Amino acid sequence: MALELFNTLSGKIEPLFASDGHALRFYCCGPTVYDYGHIGNFRTFLHVDMLRRTARLYGMGLHHVMNITDVDDKIIRNAGNAGLPIGEYTAKFERAFFEDMDALGVERPEQIARATENIGDMVTLIERLAAQDIAYKAEDGSWYFRIARFPEYGKLSKKDFEGIEDGARVDVDEYDKDAARDFALWKATKPGETSWDTALGKGRPGWHIECSAMAMKYLGDSFDLHAGGEDLMFPHHENEIAQSECATHQPFARHWFHVRFLLVEGKKMSKSEGNFYTLRDLLLKGHRASAIRFLLLSVPYRHQLNFTFDGLTESTNAVERLRTFYTRIRDGKWPESAPADDSVAAAIRLGDEKFTAALGNDLNTAEARAAIFDVLRAVNSAADQSKLTRTDADAMLALLAKFDSIFAVLEDHDAELTRAAIAWAESEGRLGEADASLLATLSLSDADIDALVAERTLAKKQRNFARADAVRNELLEKGILLEDSKDGVRWKRK
RNA sequence: GCACCGGUGGCGAAGUGGCUAACGCGCUGGUCUGCAAAACCAGUAUUCAUGGGUUCGACCCCCAUCCGGUGCUCCA
Numbered sequence: 239m240a241l242e243l244f245n246t247l248s249g250k251i252e253p254l255f256a257s258d259g260h261a262l263r264f265y266c267c268g269p270t271v272y273d274y275g276h277i278g279n280f281r282t283f284l285h286v287d288m289l290r291r292t293a294r295l296y297g298m299g300l301h302h303v304m305n306i307t308d309v310d311d312k313i314i315r316n317a318g319n320a321g322l323p324i325g326e327y328t329a330k331f332e333r334a335f336f337e338d339m340d341a342l343g344v345e346r347p348e349q350i351a352r353a354t355e356n357i358g359d360m361v362t363l364i365e366r367l368a369a370q371d372i373a374y375k376a377e378d379g380s381w382y383f384r385i386a387r388f389p390e391y392g393k394l395s396k397k398d399f400e401g402i403e404d405g406a407r408v409d410v411d412e413y414d415k416d417a418a419r420d421f422a423l424w425k426a427t428k429p430g431e432t433s434w435d436t437a438l439g440k441g442r443p444g445w446h447i448e449c450s451a452m453a454m455k456y457l458g459d460s461f462d463l464h465a466g467g468e469d470l471m472f473p474h475h476e477n478e479i480a481q482s483e484c485a486t487h488q489p490f491a492r493h494w495f496h497v498r499f500l501l502v503e504g505k506k507m508s509k510s511e512g513n514f515y516t517l518r519d520l521l522l523k524g525h526r527a528s529a530i531r532f533l534l535l536s537v538p539y540r541h542q543l544n545f546t547f548d549g550l551t552e553s554t555n556a557v558e559r560l561r562t563f564y565t566r567i568r569d570g571k572w573p574e575s576a577p578a579d580d581s582v583a584a585a586i587r588l589g590d591e592k593f594t595a596a597l598g599n600d601l602n603t604a605e606a607r608a609a610i611f612d613v614l615r616a617v618n619s620a621a622d623q624s625k626l627t628r629t630d631a632d633a634m635l636a637l638l639a640k641f642d643s644i645f646a647v648l649e650d651h652d653a654e655l656t657r658a659a660i661a662w663a664e665s666e667g668r669l670g671e672a673d674a675s676l677l678a679t680l681s682l683s684d685a686d687i688d689a690l691v692a693e694r695t696l697a698k699k700q701r702n703f704a705r706a707d708a709v710r711n712e713l714l715e716k717g718i719l720l721e722d723s724k725d726g727v728r729w730k731r732k
Numbered sequence: 733g734c735a736c737c738g739g740u741g742g743c744g745a746a747g748u749g750g751c752u753a754a755c756g757c758g759c760u761g762g763u764c765u766g767c768a769a770a771a772c773c774a775g776u777a778u779u780c781a782u783g784g785g786u787u788c789g790a791c792c793c794c795c796a797u798c799c800g801g802u803g804c805u806c807c808a
Contacts, residue, residue, distance in 0.1 A: 267808080275808090282808040311806085396735090397804080445806095467808030497808070498737085501801070508807095536756080537745070542738075542801065549744060552757040559756090562770065596746095604746050608755035615772085622764095622772050703766055710768080721770050728770085 241296040241598045243289070244540060246471060246494035247394055251600055254293065254493055257462055261299030265453040265491065266347065267466035267474070270307040271331035272316050274516040275338050277534065277545060278507050282467040282497040284531060285539040285601070287344040289465065289495060291644045292597045302347040303456045305449055306332055308354050309442055314431055324432050325354070338517045341527045341655045342534075343646040351452040353443060359451040360443045361436045364423045366485045376415060379426030379439045385419045388480045394494060395472035421477050423447050446477040453491075454482060464491035468498050500534075500543040507545075520550075521659035522668075524676035526652040529554040535603050535645065557647050558730075563614050564638055564648045569725075570621065572631040582620045582630040589613030590637050597644065610641050653731055656680065679717035679731055687718055691727050694720075 240253040256262045266286045269275060290300055307313075308328040317327035339346070353360075364381055367373035372387045385391050392398060422444035427433035433440045453461065459482070466475065475494065482490040499506070502513040520530060533553035537543040577583065589609050596605035617634050620626045642648045657680060663669045694709040710720050717732040 269808080277808095279808045395803090468803085469807055472804080499802070499808070504800085506802080533744095540737090541745090544744085544801095546744085548757090552744065555758090556756055559770095566771080602746075604744095604755075608746065611755055619772060698766085701766075707767075719769070722765075722768085723770075 239296075239595065239598055241292060241298075242600055243493065243495065244600050245492075246496050247492075249396075252493065254463065256298050257460075257492065261301040262293050262463065263301045263457045263461040264303070264463035264465060265449070265457060265461065266302065266304045266464075267449060267470055268304040268306050268350075269335050270310055270312065271328045271335055272310070272312045273331060274518060275335050276507065276514060276516050277502075277520070277530070278467075278500055280338065280342055280344075280517060280530075281500050281534045281543065283339060283344050284342060284534045285497045286465050286495070288535055288539070288601055288603065288644065290345055291646075292601060295594065295640070295644065296598065300348060301457065303349045303351055303453065304347040305452050306335075306350060306352045307445065307448065308332065308352050309432060310445060318430075337658075341517065341521070341658070342531045343527075349456055351456060353448040353452075356448065356452050356455065357434050357436070357443060359455050360447045361424075361438055363447060363451045363454075363481065363485055364438060367423070367481065370484065372484050373423055374416065375439075379441065380422055381424035381438055381444075382415050382420040383423050383477065383481060383484075384416060385421075385480065386417060388484055390483070391419075391480050392476065394476050394479060397472060397476075421446065421473065423481070446474055447481060449474070450478045450482040450485075450490075453478070454486070459486040459488040459490075461491055463493040463495055465495040466497070468496045471496050497539045498542050500545050502545045504544055504546075518659055518662065519671070521656055522663055522672040522676070524656070524673040525550055526554055526557070527655045528557050528647045528650070528652050532557050532645065532647050536607060538603050539601055560610070560614070561648055561650060563618060566621070567617065567631050567634050567638070570626075570631065572621075572626050572628045574628045577627045577630055578625060582617060582626065583633060585616040586613055586630065586633045586637055589616075590640065593637070593641065606644070610637075613637065653680070675717060682716055682718065687713065687729055691720065691729060695727060 240255070242251050243254045244250070245252045254262070266283075269279060290302060294300060306328075309324060313324050313328060317324040320327055336346070364373050367383065368375075368381070370387075372384050373381050374384060375381050424438045424441050424447070425444055426439060426441045431442070433442055453464070464475065464478075471494075479490050501507070502511075502515065505511050505513060507514050517527075517530065521527065529550055530553075533545070533549055534543065536553065589612055592609035592612075593606050596602045596609060599605070613634070617626065617630070620630070638648065656676070660669070660672055660677070660680065663672055690709050690713055694706045697703075697705040697709065713720060713729070719730050719732055721728045721730075
């Protein structure tokens with residue numbers, strides 16, 4: 239069975255495959271490291287991660303390149319305000335970015351490419367375009383791309399630029415360029431700005447050129463897939479195609495993957511709306527990294543997701559149910575006897591097929607989720623009726639491992655991730671932003687909790703239920719939930 | 733203005749021209765429990781924004797209307 243994926247370029251769902259027969263060569267537009275990442279950024283990276291993991295599930299190797307934009311206008315401005323060299327400024331946010339990616343369970347690409355470390359390749363690419371008179375130098379020393387020379391411009395975003403060039407010269411703000419749509423390849427430096435002294439003159443790269451140069455450097459002139467947020471489709475990706483295909487006369491990326499923007503509480507996320515959240519903001523409010531991951535992945539990537547706190551609570555509960563189920567099957571003592579019938583095995587097999595097929599169908603994560611919950615109910619039910627055997631349990635664990643190779647939420651690292659966020663807030667003098675009850679919960683060590691649980695168990699043995707309930711309530715107030723079972727008491731942090 | 737996407741139960745969200753409209757969360761009742769929690773069982777949309785049309789048959793196709801969102805500029 240093939241993995242099928244919507245291709246922005248063709249406008250159709252098409253099979254995705256590694257054209258070299260080994261590894262899927264793909265490029266993902268990474269972050270501009272000028273600030274902490276927000277949940278909108280992470281929705282995109284999370285779905286690229288979903289794509290990675292699904293491609294692997296479908297048997298493909300991976301060669302994934304992601305850039306880090308570590309020089310641009312905002313970086314120069316912010317680093318200047320902070321009085322830091324840009325390298326020092328960006329290093330901090332690059333580190334933070336990867337910490338956040340780790341917290342969300344996003345796998346690292348095989349290769350990270352920093353713009354400032356590949357300037358020479360960008361210069362070479364611009365020179366190749368200049369040799370064909372497709373790149374030209376304007377009066378101020380900046381270099382631009384002559385869009386009129388690429389008739390296919392607009393093929394990705396399905397825009398028609400017929401006639402636009404004609405009116406360009408009336409645009410007085412753009413007097414440096416030959417045409418209004420022409421975009422910068424190389425920006426001449428203003429005094430005091432970071433610059434590179436190259437054959438093109440003193441300056442720094444335009445934004446688009448870095449992705450073209452680095453993608454082709456590491457993946458070849460033509461490669462399998464290029465990914466990014468929907469906003470990048472135009473003009474960023476359109477410009478990448480123009481630069482690259484004019485230079486090489488080869489198709490650039492075969493498949494284009496764009497992740498839709500999310501809404502927050504029904505509106506586009508923005509600082510002025512007050513609905514702008516970084517991952518760290520949410521962790522400090524007591525939300526779990528796993529729930530954030532699960533929520534952002536639960537709505538398929540081509541649909542708009544409305545991020546709400548109710549939705550986050552729902553995801554927290556859904557993940558909790560999956561984990562409870564997982565530990566139950568993993569830790570339970572299931573009889574070695576042969577199953578009375580194959581109904582459980584059949585349910586697991588069907589769930590497995592549905593799960594894989596759903597992902598293969600343009601990454602339908604909602605359906606994939608549903609397939610797992612169907613099996614969960616069937617197996618829980620069998621377990622309750624003492625009909626679950628070791629063989630079935632092992633099959634279930636194998637399916638859960640497959641599920642988790644994609645969704646990656648079963649192993650519980652939430653408390654340690656939250657602690658890390660708090661430690662970060664403390665070091666930044668931002669502990670005041672942390673939720674008070676969260677701090678209370680984390681103030682109890684595991685040993686403290688175990689001691690209180692033991693006290694309650696003793697009280698119960700003595701049938702002193704008043705005392706037992708008091709302890710349970712005390713723990714509950716601090717966010718610790720107790721569960722009695724045949725095998726003893728389990729507790730978990732809410 | 734032009735273009736695009738969407739409107740499915742209390743909420744989130746799949747889905748198909750024709751079997752009982754997935755799944756999750758929530759809620760209600762039951763089983764279990766000292767009581768809870770967890771788990772399971774049952775219930776929770778005669779209906780898929782509205783009005784027309786095509787069809788033997790549409791939530792799914794077409795047209796119109798209303799509503800929400802997005803892009804056309806930096807933005808994941």
